[in-house]
Amino acid sequence: MTAEPSRxxxxxxxxxxxxxxVVEQLREAAADGRIDLEELDERLELALTARTHAELAPLTDDLVPVMLESDEPLTLKGGIHGVTRTGRWKVPPRIVAYGGLGGVRLDFTRAECRLREIEVVVDAQMAGVVFVVPVGWRAETDALDPGFGGLKDKTSGERLPGTPVLRISGTCGAGGVVVRYPNLLERRRQRKELSR
Structure with a gap:
């Protein structure tokens, strides 16, 4: 068991x-035309001299990329046997997850994600949907119907600069929705994989 940070x-x-x-996000925003070069210079100077996460956060909070409606969502169906997305995978802007009888587990801890927001629609059905997120990610679940299974958000709710927000909507169904950090076994497995 690890102690939560006191601050x-x-x-x-x-x-x-x-x-x-943060510097990389600012440069991408300037390349996309979301900020001009003068504002880029101002924000870069603030980013490079920032001492805390609180000083970094405001520099990119208004730079969420616009999602294109034509983007096809990643659709996962738990079916009878369940489905897991883990390891290295590219996170799309939109995800749809149906829990079915086997459940869906989305592990973002080693995923490639350059997005500021990820829209997730869930229908947890019988087995539920589990989200495993890195420390610093935040889930917004105000639009989620608790259904019978309910929501268990085991994260701190704190968001670190440069990390995404999962905007989860839909229904928890009978199986429920869980948002959590990696457990001890998952952290050990990740360390072993990284040491190879």
Missing amino acids: SAGRMRASDADREA
């Missing part, structure tokens, strides 16, 4: 990697 994520010191991630 909020926003007050945590930013690392060089955190600052680099």
